[in-house]
Amino acid sequence: MASIDRLGPELILLIFAGIIILADLVVPRWRSGLVAASLLGVAGSIVWSVTLVARDMRGGAFDGALVVDDFSLFFSFLFAGIAALVILASIEYVDRFVRHQAEYYALILASTAGMMLLAATTDLIAIFIALELTGVCLYILVAFLKDVRSSEAGLKYLLLGALSTAVTLYGMAFLFGLSGSTNLTDIANVVAQANDDTRAALVMAMVLLAAGLGFKMAVVPFQMWVPDVYEGAPTPITAYLSVGSKAAGFAVVMRIFMEALDARFISGDWANMFAGIAAVSMTVGNLIALTQTNIKRMLGYSSIAQAGNFLVGLAAISAADGELALGASGVLFFLAAYAFTNLGAFIAIIAISNRTGSDEIGDYAGMSRRAPLLALGLTLCLVSLTGIPPTAGFIAKVYIFNAAVQSDLVWLVIVGVLNSVVSVYYYLRVVLQMYLEAPVSEERIAAGPALGLAMAIASAGVLFIGILPFPLLEAAEAAAQVFG
Amino acid sequence: MEVQLGHYLTVGVLLFSIGLYLALAKRNVVGILMGIELMFNAVSLTLIAFSRFVESPQPIAGHVFVVFVITVAAAEAAVALALAMVVYRNRGTIDIDQINLLRW
Structure with missing residues (x-):
């Protein structure tokens, strides 16, 4: 039974997803019940994860297909938190749907389970299934509005997602061919003994995997879908994609690359590859973000630039000698800080656009007078995205750039800092717009209780991590020890 | 010759390349999906x-993998065709060049 116990957090989410869909057939249109059930599912998942920690149930399950360790637990809590905030942020938005509200919440729970599995699975077959469980749920959620824009975004996301899955699979097929096993530990043993004959095939598998998973992480040159999908998708789903899907992408990349491809003679290659992608992602994302007029598209490009920042940590993982954990824990810390920050920004955007019906940055003029608290929260999050103290984003950037310096990646840090300076312009342009321009209308905007609560949690998280980063730092370092 | x-x-490799070419060059959504299917099939063949040829501690892992690839590809195709239907109802076309409302 230990195996089933270790699958508990994901299983609870999937069970509640099923319950929600079935309950909707029995009791149609019971809106508050749907929300309560989905939040209950997330809470149950968190309680189970806490139990796993409390009883120290770390270890493998299902014949090595799944593992519960500090890394997977870190992501279990992160994804559960993200799901809870996204559900809170969705309530008001989803109330406008005439039909299929139950499916909306059920799909969020199912995709959260998929993301948790992505961080916890240690077998190529299981990883592939987790990848698709997350992906297929998200394709449907992106197209959920079924209007012109949303369906176009969903179709584009699906076509590119399926393409990237095929590429990932091809890489997995070669890893399997080299090792004769789908288990990451077995693959690591084979890779450790690889010689120059097998090196070419190994590099090819590595590049295919990075290309396919680069889509999930949304890094250049696999970022084409990001702005379109972010603009067309329902805004709560955009928020979910920008933090959840991205974090899941990084989780699975760390799991595969740091567990299976960790051997010295190949890790240098992928560290260099990630360093290059990091520099290009930061630069391209920031430069295009400068020209955007739609705030969702702007945050889309900003998320590409932020993915570049995370990749700095991945590049620093292997370049360091003896300091292995610093880059990895930097990525984890940054992902958690970014989750609070970006969710906060999107929650403010949802609250504002629920009333104004517009995502244009021009329409945020004078928002400080129309919605003082929302404007303050949005400002806090944008300041954190820029990386200015006393926010979570500042600590995260300092930590990850410090890891890069220790790994002799000074050039990458210079690129990163220059890019941070560029990003000040487009993030703070929104703040200036809100505080200095005259409002387009005098109508007051107030967030509903659920959105207000979500905003308060996200803002508190941003400030708390910014001022007292140590609890999260310790958790991130413990999680990174798994690969030490 | 054996x-x-x-x-x-x-x-x-040939199948995968043809599939990739189709996926990138075709204008019709269904054509793109066929290209992606071809890529999945290339992966299955490789696995x-x-x-069959590599000595393995888990002899049937590759077969199991292929069964999952086929199943998941079918699920994905179902969602893909459903989305293509929605787009067709909205726009009256599934030509990817004309589905261009979102662009920078």
């Missing part, structure tokens, strides 16, 4: 060939 691992892998 058929060796290399032959299967070559066919796999089966490896599990």
Whole structure:
């Protein structure tokens, strides 16, 4: 039974997803019940994860297909938190749907389970299934509005997602061919003994995997879908994609690359590859973000630039000698800080656009007078995205750039800092717009209780991590020890 | 001439490349999906060939993998065709060049 116990957090989410869909057939249109059930599912998942920690149930399950360790637990809590905030942020938005509200919440729970599995699975077959469980749920959620824009975004996301899955699979097929096993530990043993004959095939598998998973992480040159999908998708789903899907992408990349491809003679290659992608992602994302007029598209490009920042940590993982954990824990810390920050920004955007019906940055003029608290929260999050103290984003950037310096990646840090300076312009342009321009209308905007609560949690998280980063730092370092 | 691992892998690479070309060059959504299907099939062929020729501690892992690939690809195709239907109802076309409302 230990195996089933270790699958508990994901299983609870999937069970509640099923319950929600079935309950909707029995009791149609019971809106508050749907929300309560989905939040209950997330809470149950968190309680189970806490139990796993409390009883120290770390270890493998299902014949090595799944593992519960500090890394997977870190992501279990992160994804559960993200799901809870996204559900809170969705309530008001989803109330406008005439039909299929139950499916909306059920799909969020199912995709959260998929993301948790992505961080916890240690077998190529299981990883592939987790990848698709997350992906297929998200394709449907992106197209959920079924209007012109949303369906176009969903179709584009699906076509590119399926393409990237095929590429990932091809890489997995070669890893399997080299090792004769789908288990990451077995693959690591084979890779450790690889010689120059097998090196070419190994590099090819590595590049295919990075290309396919680069889509999930949304890094250049696999970022084409990001702005379109972010603009067309329902805004709560955009928020979910920008933090959840991205974090899941990084989780699975760390799991595969740091567990299976960790051997010295190949890790240098992928560290260099990630360093290059990091520099290009930061630069391209920031430069295009400068020209955007739609705030969702702007945050889309900003998320590409932020993915570049995370990749700095991945590049620093292997370049360091003896300091292995610093880059990895930097990525984890940054992902958690970014989750609070970006969710906060999107929650403010949802609250504002629920009333104004517009995502244009021009329409945020004078928002400080129309919605003082929302404007303050949005400002806090944008300041954190820029990386200015006393926010979570500042600590995260300092930590990850410090890891890069220790790994002799000074050039990458210079690129990163220059890019941070560029990003000040487009993030703070929104703040200036809100505080200095005259409002387009005098109508007051107030967030509903659920959105207000979500905003308060996200803002508190941003400030708390910014001022007292140590609890999260310790958790991130413990999680990174798994690969030490 | 005996058929060796290399032959299967070559066919796999060819299939994968043709699929990738179709996925990138076709304008019709259904054509793109067919290209992606071809890529999945190339992966399946490669996996089966490896599990036949490579000595393995888990002899049937490759076969199991292929069964999952086929199943998941079918699920994905179902969602893809549903989305293509929604787009067609909204726009009256599934030509990817004309589905261009979102662009920078």
